Amino acid sequence: MTGQTPPSYQPTSSRRELQELVQAQLETLLAQQNYEGAKALLVPVQPVDIAEVIGNLPEAMQAIAFRLLSKKEAIEVYEYLDSNVQQALLEEFKRQDVLDIVDRMSPDDRARLFDELPAKVVRQLLQQLTPAERDATALLLGYKPNTAGRIMTPEYLSLKENMTVAQALERIRSLADVSELIYYLYVTDDARRLSGTLSLRDLIKAQLEEFIGNIMTTDVVYVHTDTDQEEVARTIQRYDFVAVPVVDTEKRLVGIVTVDDVLDILEQETTEDIYALGGLESGADNYFQTNLFTVARRRVSWLLILLLTNTLTSAVIRNQEDVLEQVVTLAAFIPLLIDTGGNVGAQSSTVVIRGLNTQEIRMRETLSVIRKEAIAGALLGAMLGIVVTVWAFVLQGNLAVAIAVGISLFAISLIASLSGAALPFLFHSLKLDPALMSAPFITTAVDVLGVLIYLNVARWILRL
Missing domain, CATH: 3.10.580.10 (CBS-domain)
Structure with missing residues (x-):
């Protein structure tokens, strides 16, 4: 190996630093067409790390790097590769190369790969597998996706x-x-x-x-x-x-x-929940390997729904224009109130959704959880209300407006906590995804009710 020393895996070394070192050296060696040096570089590297390094290489180099591995190493590394890289390599290889790798994969990993491939390709590959491997894979593919039957391995003792x-x-x-x-x-x-x-x-x-x-x-x-x-x-x-x-x-x-x-x-389910909390359609593809049109399509659905429902907030403001015209300073605190309410609701819903997913919270505990979150919302509202009342008075010098803002924030925090705790239970009972459904509805409830409460409290206090 010319001018390169394979990195050694010491317990005190940073795995991330080692991967970056291997990737940089591998990319340089491949660019120089020093394939013997590249092959020697990968010898001491663990299969899971090789898979990550290959996945981060430019597409043109991925197949070259993979071909440097021995057949035994290639089979092990292939199982760790991202599904998009697996598919790209399948297209690069000759048919026999594909069969040698796919046939020797474990049945559950093979079934997971086939789930990502077009049906036509799967049928072709199945026909070329050995009878034993074909039967084992067909058995797993016969079960519903995301079930124990689909992810199990028949290779047991x-x-x-x-x-x-x-x-x-x-x-x-x-x-x-x-x-x-x-x-x-x-x-x-x-x-x-x-x-x-x-x-x-x-x-x-x-x-x-x-x-x-x-x-x-x-x-x-x-x-x-x-x-x-x-x-x-x-x-x-x-x-x-x-x-x-x-x-x-x-x-x-x-x-x-x-x-x-x-x-x-667990990683997949957690990713789906995080996407859902953000109002995103979860996808199996890696974000950084997904085209921008697909990314936009997955995000636009709930944004359009929120855009339409937020017209209700505009309607409430239009109906209360007389209040805002007489005391213009009231408008300055609307964003503060609805944003704080949205944050309080998000906190409550996150706690409840996580509890439902981990089964720390049961449906029979619905009322006690909602009661607890309501009390927490009231306490938060009281503390935040006092602070914002003082701050509003300092900013505007109008005690009546400051009191209206403080009372409204207390009420909005209470409503947001109730919504954040109750809606996940409601959607869970309806067999809908609480993480996906709760966020937009909580936002709408807090925005519309928050503005309505604020302007009516202001009207009452200011006697407009």
């Missing part, structure tokens, strides 16, 4: 109740290379129904002639093939599992969902 420990150990040795997980073992009866679990530690400690049925744990936590993937993630998180077994309607073991898949699910 199962034992029979009537096996001895010696037989079980021999089975593990023979199947370890084709199983995704061997630390936890699943026990089935003669009908393949899940009947127990067993850790590898307990198996090793047991006597060789002992039967598996005598040492297994019969209190099994499992999920069904149609269980929502978010519920699967919560189950693994709740019980600190490395994996959770998946059964069909007859309780036959059909696969497992591992913790690495759960981490991807």
Whole structure:
């Protein structure tokens, strides 16, 4: 390798700095067509980091860098690549190159890739897979998206109740290379129904002639093939599992969902919730690899709805023009009031939505949660109202206007907290996404009611 030293992975090194170093060196070597140097550079790098480095390279260099990897490395790295990069590489490779990689991927990762590809390409690839891999992939694709059946892997180790420990150990040795997980073992009866679990530690400690049925744990936590993937993630998180077994309607073991898949699910669900809170349509594509027209289309829907509903605020202001004409200084505080109300409502809704998603809050607790948020809103309104009353008087020198602003802010904070707490429960009960639906409705309620309250309070105090 000419003039380049492969970076070493020291525990004290920053992973991000190492990635940036590898990427800069790799890009330079590829530009110089020093492929041997580039290949040597990637030798000590972990597959997940190689995937990130390749994903950040210019498109023209991605396929070249990927081809420098050995077949074994390429299969492992490919599973970590962003779906858009995976698709771009598929188009670059010859058919046999594609099949070698896709055929040796784990079934759940392959199914995830196929979800991102056009149906025509998926059909072509399925036909070219080996019969065993085709059947395994078709099994997963047959389940609904975002369910345990779709994200599970059929590559697991199962034992029979009537096996001895010696037989079980021999089975593990023979199947370890084709199983995704061997630390936890699943026990089935003669009908393949899940009947127990067993850790590898307990198996090793047991006597060789002992039967598996005598040492297994019969209190099994499992999920069904149609269980929502978010519920699967919560189950693994709740019980600190490395994996959770998946059964069909007859309780036959059909696969497992591992913790690495759960981490991807949690990231995906969190991203969707954050997008929804911002009134955005969530998409599977990476934002930085999505064209601007698609980005705009995903954002415009709720903005148009908010634009139309905010005409109600304009209508309220028009109906109260006589108040504003007589005391022009009132208009200066309208943005302050509705913005503060919107922030208070957003805080309440964020707490409730997060609680519903993590199941820390149950529907039966609706009234107590709303009551608590209402009290919090009243306290916030009182504190903010006092501050803004003093500040308004300092700015305008009009005590009546300052008092009107303070009282209005108190009322708006209370209404915003009530709306922020109640609307997520309402939409959750209607089977709608609370994160997506709550924000625009809270904004509308606070804007319209806030202005209406403010101008009427001002009219009452100023006797206009």
